[in-house]
Amino acid sequence: MSFAKKILTWYAANKRSLPWRGERDPYRIWLSEIILQQTRVAQGTPYYLKFLSAFPTVYDLANAPEERVLKLWQGLGYYSRARNLHSAAKTVVGDMEGVFPSDYKGLRKLKGVGDYTASAIASICFNLPEPVVDGNVYRVLARYFGVELPITSSEGIKYFKSLAREVMDGDNIREYNQGIMEFGAIQCVPKSPNCTRCPLKASCTALQQGRILELPVKAKKAKVRHRHFNYLYLEDVSGKTLLQQRTKKGIWQNLWEFPLIESDKNITEEALVSQLDGFLDAGKVQEITRYNDSPVVHKLSHQHLHTVFWMVKTDEILENGIPWSDVHKYPVPVLIADFFAKIRTFEA
DNA sequence: AACACGGGGCG
DNA sequence: CGCCCAGTGTT
Numbered sequence: 001m002s003f004a005k006k007i008l009t010w011y012a013a014n015k016r017s018l019p020w021r022g023e024r025d026p027y028r029i030w031l032s033e034i035i036l037q038q039t040r041v042a043q044g045t046p047y048y049l050k051f052l053s054a055f056p057t058v059y060d061l062a063n064a065p066e067e068r069v070l071k072l073w074q075g076l077g078y079y080s081r082a083r084n085l086h087s088a089a090k091t092v093v094g095d096m097e098g099v100f101p102s103d104y105k106g107l108r109k110l111k112g113v114g115d116y117t118a119s120a121i122a123s124i125c126f127n128l129p130e131p132v133v134d135g136n137v138y139r140v141l142a143r144y145f146g147v148e149l150p151i152t153s154s155e156g157i158k159y160f161k162s163l164a165r166e167v168m169d170g171d172n173i174r175e176y177n178q179g180i181m182e183f184g185a186i187q188c189v190p191k192s193p194n195c196t197r198c199p200l201k202a203s204c205t206a207l208q209q210g211r212i213l214e215l216p217v218k219a220k221k222a223k224v225r226h227r228h229f230n231y232l233y234l235e236d237v238s239g240k241t242l243l244q245q246r247t248k249k250g251i252w253q254n255l256w257e258f259p260l261i262e263s264d265k266n267i268t269e270e271a272l273v274s275q276l277d278g279f280l281d282a283g284k285v286q287e288i289t290r291y292n293d294s295p296v297v298h299k300l301s302h303q304h305l306h307t308v309f310w311m312v313k314t315d316e317i318l319e320n321g322i323p324w325s326d327v328h329k330y331p332v333p334v335l336i337a338d339f340f341a342k343i344r345t346f347e348a
Numbered sequence: 349a350a351c352a353c354g355g356g357g358c359g
Numbered sequence: 360c361g362c363c364c365a366g367t368g369t370t
Contacts, residue, residue: 037366042357043355043357078355079353084368112368114368135364135365190363351370352367352370358363
């Protein structure tokens with residue numbers, strides 16, 4: 001049996017009874033879909049009922065003051081949904097004689113109606129073969145077909161949409177779309193799904209590979225942190241330089257590097273000089289040269305280090321100074337090692 | 349492509 | 360109590 005037929009069979013036997021279940025009126029389906037964006041059924045249901053009671057038709061909603069719409073929405077979160085809901089109602093009443101668009105493209109033009117919601121309304125109300133891809137669908141498809149593409153990448157979004165279209169039952173789209181979402185919500189849940197009793201277990205790729213809990217992949221919002229490093233490439237009268245060990249937790253713990261001045265953003269030479277105090281006797285500085293014009297960007301998985309190397313010649317004798325012939329004995333980050341290599345080339 | 353936008357449920 | 364959830368609009 002095809003994947004779609006299995007979903008349809010499961011849905012026929014397991015669907016919950018919900019206030020909007022079986023509904024085909026675009027106003028009601030639209031209202032339910034907007035409320036259910038990023039919201040669990042249990043939380044959204046009372047809001048659906050009170051909105052329907054306060055605004056039985058799209059005209060009632062369009063003619064209400066925004067204050068009242070927001071007040072009814074209070075507690076549901078993501079309040080732009082309420083403002084967009086109101087705006088779309090005004091559009092439907094003002095520009096469309098109170099009749100909702102009856103295809104994906106038209107629906108998509110309404111404020112607050114994106115790809116998912118347009119597909120949901122088109123399929124549920126008008127039985128148009130548009131696949132829905134919400135969080136439930138991502139999870140079900142990723143597991144059943146063993147898709148490892150991150151659902152958060154633009155490539156993943158495209159891939160899942162086309163996969164969803166490939167495997168859908170276009171002849172029963174109204175039931176199928178609701179079925180796959182319901183299946184994700186009830187059976188193929190994010191944490192500890194009951195695979196033992198799943199009717200799709202025999203053909204589920206992730207289950208057979210023991211990777212249920214790894215799918216779907218969400219490229220971790222490895223938020224890249226940007227840092228600005230200023231390394232002091234010191235040189236004293238005897239030609240020695242200075243390296244320091246990084247003792248704190250974080251990147252490169254216990255590795256060695258040049259004396260470091262970290263700044264919020266790119267730093268000027270004047271600003272740098274004013275911070276030289278703790279490192280050496282500023283009065284004995286002979287010459288400062290910015291070694292690289294544009295910062296070297298060293299990329300770690302979660303940090304981008306915008307690095308400037310400053311060559312600082314001093315008349316001091318550096319305590320603990322290291323002769324250049326010895327620097328290669330110290331464990332240093334690649335960023336520093338690359339600089340060593342460059343210096344060697346430059347000075348050779 | 350990255351970010352902002354809320355609340356509730358869960359371990 | 361920190362982590363997870365995952366549509367749309369904006370920049």
